[in-house]
Amino acid sequence: MRMAQSRRILPPPTAGGCSPACRPSTGQQVDILALRLPAAFSVLAVGLALSGCTPMDSSVCLVHLPNPIINIREAPRAAAPPPAPTISKRISDRTIVVDAGHGGKDPGAMPKFRGQMREKDINLDIATKVAGDLGSRGARVVMTRTRDVFLELDDRAKLADRHRADLFVSIHADSSAKKWVSGTGIHIHTRANYETMRVAQCIASSFRRNGISCRGIVRNNFHVLREHNSPGILIESGYMSNATDAQRLNDAAYRSRLASAIAEGIADHFSR
Numbered sequence: 001m002r003m004a005q006s007r008r009i010l011p012p013p014t015a016g017g018c019s020p021a022c023r024p025s026t027g028q029q030v031d032i033l034a035l036r037l038p039a040a041f042s043v044l045a046v047g048l049a050l051s052g053c054t055p056m057d058s059s060v061c062l063v064h065l066p067n068p069i070i071n072i073r074e075a076p077r078a079a080a081p082p083p084a085p086t087i088s089k090r091i092s093d094r095t096i097v098v099d100a101g102h103g104g105k106d107p108g109a110m111p112k113f114r115g116q117m118r119e120k121d122i123n124l125d126i127a128t129k130v131a132g133d134l135g136s137r138g139a140r141v142v143m144t145r146t147r148d149v150f151l152e153l154d155d156r157a158k159l160a161d162r163h164r165a166d167l168f169v170s171i172h173a174d175s176s177a178k179k180w181v182s183g184t185g186i187h188i189h190t191r192a193n194y195e196t197m198r199v200a201q202c203i204a205s206s207f208r209r210n211g212i213s214c215r216g217i218v219r220n221n222f223h224v225l226r227e228h229n230s231p232g233i234l235i236e237s238g239y240m241s242n243a244t245d246a247q248r249l250n251d252a253a254y255r256s257r258l259a260s261a262i263a264e265g266i267a268d269h270f271s272r
């Protein structure tokens with residue numbers, strides 16, 4: 001009874017073939033099986049199983065196979081390459097935590113020039129713009145803060161784990177006693193993995209494409225990069241201690257351009 005039911009789903013001898021992923025790897029392999037198993041259906045089922053098809057795939061393949069008897073006695077075919085892993089990297093499937101550094105009682109780097117914004121305010125503005133851009137690209141975005149409040153570093157990091165974030169991005173602005181030092185910087189953790197380095201490289205490339213000066217990618221043992229399980233990036237948006245950078249960071253249009261470049265780099269990473 002079972003056999004009769006099985007035979008009913010055997011395909012009519014039609015033209016066309018099975019997808020490479022479902023093809024028996026070589027005719028030779030199937031021939032050996034044919035000597036042991038009398039029923040053509042069984043041979044095909046085992047052959048397909050050997051080729052890497054799941055049971056569900058096998059039934060799909062059977063429908064599209066040409067005449068099974070001819071198929072199993074053909075000369076050996078070149079082995080089909082293993083199917084590429086189908087990892088969806090579209091940004092719309094991703095959760096990204098955007099962290100505006102400092103806030104509340106912690107102002108961050110202090111203004112060095114008259115009328116200069118505080119670091120915590122620069123960070124929040126850029127982070128909000130990055131979040132908006134990523135959101136408009138379809139990402140699920142979580143911000144650590146959306147207003148001027150103080151948050152412990154650990155609470156920021158924990159948010160990444162709580163939301164099982166695919167990426168944690170922290171936005172800061174730098175300061176140095178050397179007033180000539182300028183440019184953005186991209187920080188990853190000392191033991192950052194390959195994926196994290198790749199995100200950093202995508203953002204660096206985006207900075208280059210968008211004419212934003214970047215000092216490079218630096219490994220650092222920062223708390224917000226270390227205390228969670230997501231790939232983590234910390235971006236220093238420029239030097240508040242450098243006159244040119246300070247002027248740029250005070251300019252809303254520049255902050256928008258910078259935020260777009262960050263979002264573009266992140267989107268680039270997830271689209272590859």
Ligand SMILES: [Zn+2]
Nearest residue numbers: 101108172173
């Ligand atoms: Zn900072």
